[in-house]
Amino acid sequence: MSVEILMPALSPSMEEGTLSKWLVKEGDQVVSGDLIAEIETDKATMEVEAVEDGKIGKLLVEEGDQAIKVNTPIAILLNENEELPNEVKQIIDEKKEKFVTSTFIVTSNDSSEKLKNITPLNYKNITVREALRDAMSEEMRLDNNVFIMGEEVAEYQGAYKVTQGLLDEFGDKRVIDTPITEHGFAGIGVGAAFANLKPIVEFMTFNFAMQAIDQIINSAAKTLYMSGGQMGCPIVFRGPNGAASRVGAQHSHCYASWYAHCPGLKVIAPWSSEDAKGLLKSAIRDPNPIIFLENEVLYGQSFDCPDDENFLIPIGKAKIEKVGSDVTIVAFSIMVGKALEAAKILKDNGIDAEVINLRTLRPLDNETILNSVKKTNRVVTCEEGFPFSGIGAEISAVISENVFDWLDAPVTRVTGKDVPMPYAANLEKLALPQVDDIVNACKKVCYKN
Amino acid sequence: MKKNISKKDININPNLNYDINLLRKLYKKMLLIRRFEEKAGQLYGMGQIGGFCHLYIGQEAVVVGIQSVQIEGDTVVTSYRDHGHMIACDMDSKGVMAELTGRIDGYSRGKGGSMHMFSREKGFFGGHGIVGAQVPIGAGLAFAHKYNSTNNISIAYFGDGAANQGQVYETYNIASLWKLPVIFVIENNEYGMGTSVKRASSGNNLAERGKGYGIKFEIVDGMDVLAVRDASERAAEHCRAGKGPFILEMKTYRYRGHSMSDPANYRTRSEVDQIKKNSDPIENLKQILLKSGVTEDELKLENNKIKETVNEAAIFAQESPEPSIDELFKDITIN
Numbered sequence: 001m002s003v004e005i006l007m008p009a010l011s012p013s014m015e016e017g018t019l020s021k022w023l024v025k026e027g028d029q030v031v032s033g034d035l036i037a038e039i040e041t042d043k044a045t046m047e048v049e050a051v052e053d054g055k056i057g058k059l060l061v062e063e064g065d066q067a068i069k070v071n072t073p074i075a076i077l078l079n080e081n082e083e084l085p086n087e088v089k090q091i092i093d094e095k096k097e098k099f100v101t102s103t104f105i106v107t108s109n110d111s112s113e114k115l116k117n118i119t120p121l122n123y124k125n126i127t128v129r130e131a132l133r134d135a136m137s138e139e140m141r142l143d144n145n146v147f148i149m150g151e152e153v154a155e156y157q158g159a160y161k162v163t164q165g166l167l168d169e170f171g172d173k174r175v176i177d178t179p180i181t182e183h184g185f186a187g188i189g190v191g192a193a194f195a196n197l198k199p200i201v202e203f204m205t206f207n208f209a210m211q212a213i214d215q216i217i218n219s220a221a222k223t224l225y226m227s228g229g230q231m232g233c234p235i236v237f238r239g240p241n242g243a244a245s246r247v248g249a250q251h252s253h254c255y256a257s258w259y260a261h262c263p264g265l266k267v268i269a270p271w272s273s274e275d276a277k278g279l280l281k282s283a284i285r286d287p288n289p290i291i292f293l294e295n296e297v298l299y300g301q302s303f304d305c306p307d308d309e310n311f312l313i314p315i316g317k318a319k320i321e322k323v324g325s326d327v328t329i330v331a332f333s334i335m336v337g338k339a340l341e342a343a344k345i346l347k348d349n350g351i352d353a354e355v356i357n358l359r360t361l362r363p364l365d366n367e368t369i370l371n372s373v374k375k376t377n378r379v380v381t382c383e384e385g386f387p388f389s390g391i392g393a394e395i396s397a398v399i400s401e402n403v404f405d406w407l408d409a410p411v412t413r414v415t416g417k418d419v420p421m422p423y424a425a426n427l428e429k430l431a432l433p434q435v436d437d438i439v440n441a442c443k444k445v446c447y448k449n
Numbered sequence: 450m451k452k453n454i455s456k457k458d459i460n461i462n463p464n465l466n467y468d469i470n471l472l473r474k475l476y477k478k479m480l481l482i483r484r485f486e487e488k489a490g491q492l493y494g495m496g497q498i499g500g501f502c503h504l505y506i507g508q509e510a511v512v513v514g515i516q517s518v519q520i521e522g523d524t525v526v527t528s529y530r531d532h533g534h535m536i537a538c539d540m541d542s543k544g545v546m547a548e549l550t551g552r553i554d555g556y557s558r559g560k561g562g563s564m565h566m567f568s569r570e571k572g573f574f575g576g577h578g579i580v581g582a583q584v585p586i587g588a589g590l591a592f593a594h595k596y597n598s599t600n601n602i603s604i605a606y607f608g609d610g611a612a613n614q615g616q617v618y619e620t621y622n623i624a625s626l627w628k629l630p631v632i633f634v635i636e637n638n639e640y641g642m643g644t645s646v647k648r649a650s651s652g653n654n655l656a657e658r659g660k661g662y663g664i665k666f667e668i669v670d671g672m673d674v675l676a677v678r679d680a681s682e683r684a685a686e687h688c689r690a691g692k693g694p695f696i697l698e699m700k701t702y703r704y705r706g707h708s709m710s711d712p713a714n715y716r717t718r719s720e721v722d723q724i725k726k727n728s729d730p731i732e733n734l735k736q737i738l739l740k741s742g743v744t745e746d747e748l749k750l751e752n753n754k755i756k757e758t759v760n761e762a763a764i765f766a767q768e769s770p771e772p773s774i775d776e777l778f779k780d781i782t783i784n
Contacts, residue, residue, distance in 0.1 A: 147596070173596070179626070184585050184619025191589015191603075194574055195524070197596060215616075218579050219586060226565035228558030229780035231574070263781050287783040 002085060003052055004073040010041045010048075013244045013296050017041045018066045019074060028056045029080070036075070042129075042300040043160050052077060057084045124307040129299040131273035132162050132238075135280035136200060138309045140170055143198060146284055147174040149185055150202030150239075159204045160240065160299055186212035186237070190219045190289075193235040198284060203239035206255045206293060213258075220289035221264030236283045238292035241269070242333065242384045243432055245297065249420035254385035256332070259291040260361040260394070266315055267362040269293040271336035273305035275359055278313030286315060293361075295334045318365035320372070324354035327442045328372040330395055331382040332358040335414075335433065339382055342438035349439075351446050361391060369395060370403050377408040378445040382438055387415040409445035414438050467675065469741055475517060475674050476738060477751060479509040479731045482533040484752075484759045485542055486705075489532060489549055493709045497767060498549045502563045505533035507704035510730035511636055512537040514677025515604060515697075518685045519572075522599060526574040526587040527606035529564035530636075530703075534606065538573040540566075542762035552769035559772040560780070581607060581614030584633065588624045591631035591694075602630040602688040610641025612655045621662040621694070628693035632684045633659070635698040636671065642707040643715040656698035664694050671699030672728040702728070 007017065021038040024030060030050040037048045057078035061068055068074065076084065126134070140146045147170075152159045154167040154177040167175040178185040182203065189199040203209040209216065216237060223231045242254040260267045266288050270276040276294070283290040321336060322343050331339040336357045343353040354372050358365065373379055379399060381392035392413035399411050417431045443449060486504045493502045505512075508530075516537040519525075527534045535545050540556065548555025548566050556566045564578040574590060577583040587605025594601040611617060612635055624631050635655050639646055652658065656666035665687060669680040677699065684695035702724045706713040713721075735748060 176627075179619070179622055181619035181622065183616045184588075184623055187582065187585020187616060187620065188589040188592055188623060191526070191574070191586035192592045192596070193589070194586065195590050195593030197593050214579055214582060215585065219577070219582055223565075223567075223575065224783065225780050226557055226561040227567040227575070227780075228556065228560055230557075230567050230569050232783050266782065 002057060002079070002082065003054065003077040005036070005050070005075040005077055007068050007070050007072045007074050008039070008048055009070045010039060010046050011043045012247050013300075014041045014043070014070060015300075016067045016069050019061050019063060019068060020045055022059055022063055023047070024056050026056050026059055030054060030056060030077070044157075050077070054078055055080055055082070057082070122307040123304040125302050126273050126305050127300055127302050128270070128273050128276045128294070129160065129162050131277035131303075131305050132280055132294065133164060133166070135277045135284070136163070137166060137169060139281055139284040140166070140174060143284075145196065146198045146200065147176065148200040148202060149176040149178050149189060151178055151180055151204050153177060153202050158202075160296060162294075162299070163202065182208050182211035183215060186215040187219065189235055189237075190215050190233060193220070193233045193289070194223070194231055196234075198234045200236045200238060200284065203237065205251060205296075206239055206241040207251050207253055209237065209239070209255070216259075216265075216289070216291070217262055221262050224288075225264060232287050233289045234287045236280070236290045236292055238280070238283075239294060240296040240299070241293035242295055243297075243416075243421060243428075246423060246425060246428060247421075248423045252421035254383065254416065256293060256361055256383065256385050257390045257394070259293075260364075260391060261389075262362075265289055265291055265362060266360065267291045267293065268315060268360050269333040270359065271298065271333055271357055273301075273303040275313065275319075275357070277305055278311050279315065279359060282312045282315050285312075290315075293333065298334055298337075301337075313359065316360045316363045316365060318359055318368040319357045320354060320368065321357045322353065322355040324352040324376065326352045326376055327378040327380060327446055328354045328356060328369070328376045329380050329382060329438060329442065330356045330358060330369060330392075332361060332391070333384070335382040335384060338433070338435050339438055341435045342442065345435070345439050346442055349443065349448065351442060351448065353442055358391075364394070364398070366398055366402070369398065373399055373403050374406050377406055378442075379407075379411045380414060380438060380441045380445060381411065382414045382433060384416045384432060386418050387413055388418060390415055409447070412441045412445050414441050469738075469743070471517070472734065472738055472741065473743070475513055475678070476731070476734050476748075477755070478513045478516070478537060479674065479734065480752060481542070481755050481758065482509045482513070482536050483731060484755050485536055485546070485762070486532060488759045488763050489546065490705070490709065492546075492550065492763060492766070498563070499551065500562055500564075501529065502549065502709045503530040503707065504705045504709070505530055505703070507724070507729075508636060508638060508671065508701045509533060510674035510677050510734075511634065511671045511699045511701050512606070514674040515632070515634060515681040517678050518681045519604070520601070522572065522594075522601040523604065524572045524574055524587075524590045524594070524601065525604045525606070526583045526590060527576065528580065528583055528608060528611065529576070529578050530608070531564065531566060531576045535566060535568070535571075535573055535576075538568065538571045540568050540571050540573060542758055543765040546762040546766035547769045550766040550769070551771065552766060553772045553776070554765070554769035558776060558780075560776065581611035581616050583607060584611065584614070584617045585620045587633070588620045588629050588631050588694075591624065591629035592627070594630055595628075600689055602632060602685055604632045604634060606634045606636055608641060609635065609637040609639065609646045609650065609655060610644075612637075612658070613641075613650060618658070618662075621659060621664055624694040625662045625664050628691060630688040630691070631694045632681070632688060633664075633694060633696045635696065636701055637698055638701050638703045640703070640707065640715065643711070643713075645715070654698055656696045659696040664696050665692075666696035666698065668698045668700065671701030672724075672730045672733070674730055674734055
């Protein structure tokens with residue numbers, strides 16, 4: 001009886017992967033535990049073992065095949081002396097068609113973008129992960145004072161592979177593995193920044209930055225003010241924020257509103273590769289402490305990104321990703337993608353939504369939000385974080401204070417539910433804001449069912 | 450000798466072959482700190498200084514002894530009991546006092562106060578109000594010294610109270626691992642606010658906790674400015690030679706309460722009096738100076754000059770205007 005070897009899920013957020021290398025060939029005998037392949041996931045390259053004994057009957061994917069969905073058959077294992085059954089041979093070709101899917105490409109509407117004096121000539125389709133890495137390596141080439149420190153950033157090549165290759169290029173003086181001591185290394189980063197170096201401090205996730213929040217708020221954010229302007233702190237704290245997939249309450253928290261609450265910080269939450277690259281480069285050049293909130297699920301998504309090392313995105317400016325006239329959807333980070341999906345569905349329902357990608361949460365681009373509200377008269381805010389004192393609550397207040405008379409419906413929030421993140425797949429899905437929630441909220445403020 | 454210090458722990462240099470002018474300098478600086486702090490206490494009582502105000506009286510030998518081995522470019526970072534450190538760094542008494550009164554001519558333009566003052570120019574990086582937070586920052590400054598391939602060192606002061614904070618040990622680990630040129634100076638004044646070291650800290654000497662991280666340490670009579678200087682010289686040499694961090698535990702004592710509002714009921718009057726009588730760092734150095742041929746008259750003259758300096762600072766600090774309203778929104782971020 002033949003057995004299908006399936007593409008394994010090797011991390012919580014892995015949906016697809018690359019088969020980088022076969023370690024067996026057709027006809028090889030394997031026993032359970034033998035290494036059969038190397039698979040590149042969104043986080044790392046990992047070796048896969050055979051789980052049963054047998055003979056490799058057929059390799060269904062080729063070395064280098066990308067975007068192979070989890071659970072896709074990648075090989076057929078036969079019993080000894082068994083031949084590949086004819087019916088299996090027949091279905092192989094069909095399956096091959098299915099499992100290699102094209103990567104997700106979003107073309108954005110650029111009409112409101114005002115990139116001063118910058119006209120990127122070429123676009124390149126890259127992942128958010130690559131965009132972040134490129135931003136860091138370009139800035140490190142330009143400025144010797146820029147260095148990166150964090151857990152597994154150097155020899156391991158990054159827990160999420162964001163710092164892949166940096167150690168090779170810049171050496172261990174500038175790409176520095178730290179012990180697992182967030183409070184300590186965040187403080188050391190702050191001290192180095194006070195001394196005019198430009199540290200990039202990577203947190204494996206912002207959940208772990210809670211260990212270091214005293215240094216971030218009390219030391220990095222407040223000292224410029226407390227020193228009468230003497231003690232600038234040019235530091236970037238970056239890493240994934242918010243929910244990944246099925247990692248539970250202690251690894252899924254969105255800290256956007258926590259940091260955005262604090263004067264002295266700038267808080268950035270990119271969505272696309274373009275955002276990631278242009279904003280991280282600006283963040284590294286900025287003389288202030290920056291909180292740079294990435295998203296693990298987005299790391300592997302691909303977008304067109306300007307291929308130009310002079311490309312920068314100004315901090316504090318939102319981007320209108322899609323122009324519309326009926327309702328404004330304000331979103332940041334991963335919710336921008338969901339908002340764009342919702343906008344497509346809404347279009348089929350006769351509602352023309354405008355989608356704003358905030359990009360920066362502090363300082364918030366009030367102007368772009370308010371102008372959009374004046375046009376559409378209806379607003380839905382979207383975030384993964386909790387509703388209480390969230391970014392949506394702040395936007396709602398800003399709208400009430402400034403353009404109350406322009407509103408035709410109450411400002412409506414789509415947020416994560418007010419519960420610690422559950423582990424169970426069904427509950428997690430319920431706890432996180434979905435495209436349908438945005439669609440329904442938009443219909444509600446447009447008084448359409 | 451103080452009651453809690455066992456003789457065998459302490460390195461005392463009995464050799465008094467110091468340059469007399471160095472001794473004069475040390476004396477003057479310690480005296481300036483003491484007079485400054487007395488004046489600050491007075492102004493606090495008059496309502497001219499608000500909030501928290503932690504005086505350094507009694508501990509002067511620590512910072513003055515260490516400062517005497519610093520070279521241009523070395524950096525200092527400490528806790529909220531920071532007035533003495535600033536004066537030791539040659540920051541202007543007027544600017545420090547004006548910050549205490551919350552005026553525009555203060556080092557932080559009146560926006561930092563007693564606990565949060567800085568002078569990049571003088572290598573003084575604060576003045577930090579969160580117990581222990583200055584320790585990783587001090588290691589970060591050392592990181593920069595090393596990164597920039599300088600011969601400079603970082604001096605990170607903290608108290609016996611901070612010595613129980615986790616971030617101190619996170620920092621020990623990294624500083625030792627990365628061989629950062631930092632001297633960790635534990636100013637053990639026996640009380641973390643109202644809790645004696647005995648009630649708060651396990652083990653014997655706080656400095657010994659560095660052993661587990663492979664950090665060299667010395668335990669020093671922090672009431673003896675010359676012992677402090679000697680030990681600091683060894684520590685600084687170790688750091689400048691690229692051998693990594695060094696811990697100095699200074700056994701010292703604060704005469705006043707934790708802050709101005711602390712009645713210090715956790716210790717007896719006689720405990721304080723004994724130390725003032727037997728171990729006062731300024732009085733003891735004065736005796737050495739007198740034995741070395743310096744006259745009472747000269748020292749009196751010096752004392753008067755210092756009093757004048759401090760009085761001028763106090764007047765300046767009261768006459769300097771409050772920050773203008775537009776300061777409220779200044780220096781939140783750099784534009």
